[in-house]
Amino acid sequence: MKPPLAGIKIADFSRVLAGPYATMLLADLGAQVIKVERPGVGDDTRNWGPPFDAAGNATYFLSVNRNKEGLELDLSKATDQQAALELIASADVVVENFGPGGMERYNLGYSKLISNNPKLIYCSISGFGTSDKAATLPGYDLLLQGMSGLMSITGNDEKNPTKVGVALVDVITGLHAVVGILAALRARDEQGVGQKVELNLLSSTLSALVNQASAYISGGVIPKALGNAHPSIAPYQSYDAKDKKFIVAVGNDQQFVKFAGVVAPELLSDGRFTTNQLRVENLLALNEKLSAVFSQKNAHQWIASLSAVKIPTGEINDVKEAFDLAASLGLSPIVDVDGVKSVANPITFSKTPVEYRSAPPNIRK
Incomplete structure (x- = not known):
């Protein structure tokens, strides 16, 4: 078609x-x-x-x-x-x-x-x-x-x-x-x-x-830089493991229970961390405890343990590693058009696929 x-x-x-x-x-x-x-x-x-x-x-x-x-x-x-x-x-x-x-x-x-x-x-x-x-x-x-x-x-x-x-x-x-x-x-x-x-x-x-604009427009809050942390969710950022940084993205209270069960069960009995709102309000205290624990193991160990209980977690890839990941998942991220490589269009259609007809015009070969 x-x-x-x-x-x-x-x-x-x-x-x-x-x-x-x-x-x-x-x-x-x-x-x-x-x-x-x-x-x-x-x-x-x-x-x-x-x-x-x-x-x-x-x-x-x-x-x-x-x-x-x-x-x-x-x-x-x-x-x-x-x-x-x-x-x-x-x-x-x-x-x-x-x-x-x-x-x-x-x-x-x-x-x-x-x-x-x-x-x-x-x-x-x-x-x-x-x-x-x-x-x-x-x-x-x-x-x-x-x-x-x-x-x-x-x-x-x-x-x-x-x-x-x-x-x-x-x-x-x-x-x-x-x-x-x-x-x-x-x-x-x-x-x-x-x-x-x-x-x-x-x-x-x-x-x-989006949400940062809405914080100002609807809440009167002027957002500020938080590094890799999130203004409304916690823990939702990068952390230092023993060898390198990795990412944790706990999106709700149910996930936090599973997360704490793997990382530090004592967090569950701390009243400062029982809800997402409280965790955001007490992020410095939460991160102090998490940083001390995460520094005891390498990133791949934490990723494996947390992934086993379905907690969103992963490595911080460079661009090569990102393309290698996409390829390993069968996503075919690179196309070759007339000898010129480029990033594949991310949209797929079941009946009317995208086309790769020609390289950029008037390029030197």
Whole structure:
């Protein structure tokens, strides 16, 4: 059977990460994606390295651009603007992240495009929205991690705010873009009209703060960094065993009874730890006792003992170990497309599978 988005054509004017990640996912689902890049320069990420693969391609670029066709256009030239107009006139979706007013500078603004193609889905991704003030702010993932509050709840303490180890803001925004585009396509199928879909990195990240955002909005609590601990569940963090760190994730009181039975039965008679709320309130005292016990055995011993009574626990893997784990579980986490390896799309369908048709466009071989 055909993949879910077979027959959908996407003109991709986005670059770097949020937009390209979204369009790659849509391409995996069968959409035809034409990636538009500047002649002789291309997407910024073509030069973001090291690391590079054996052929000299930036692995950053390779990570989000498979299954796309390449097209070079200099949008400062009238002839290439016309070529872009013709491409978009035949497309179902256009994706861009030029920033507020960016496409208009090249005579490719939404109003003009939708008048030429009334069923067009126009997805615009910005850093902070479209207000005059927002337009002056640079939309880089690191800045957004800081300005969104994400860094304030990441790290060991309030004095050392820490970014996440991947450009998570861009990834989250790209996923929201996919949701918005798919919903707009569904609405178009039902109602016969196109529309603009707008995303910004700040709003996407605030949404992704979920319980931490709700703590402030509904509870008046400003969350803070807790290292690997959890603000609402305990014990739910990493601990030092005799040889290395490992993770324990006790999610309810019933699990805690089993957990304490293995680790330290005396915890069950301590009134400070009988409920999850009390354990959170007395986390320092709880961790003092657990740290003393966990330091007596190696991590694999604790993991084996706790897993035997179905307590969520595990190692802290590096990226290689994580891929080895996925492979050992039969998940086939890596795909090879025309000699270029990338992470497999995580979505599986019983009847309309994703496709891996081509490596990123115009790569060196």
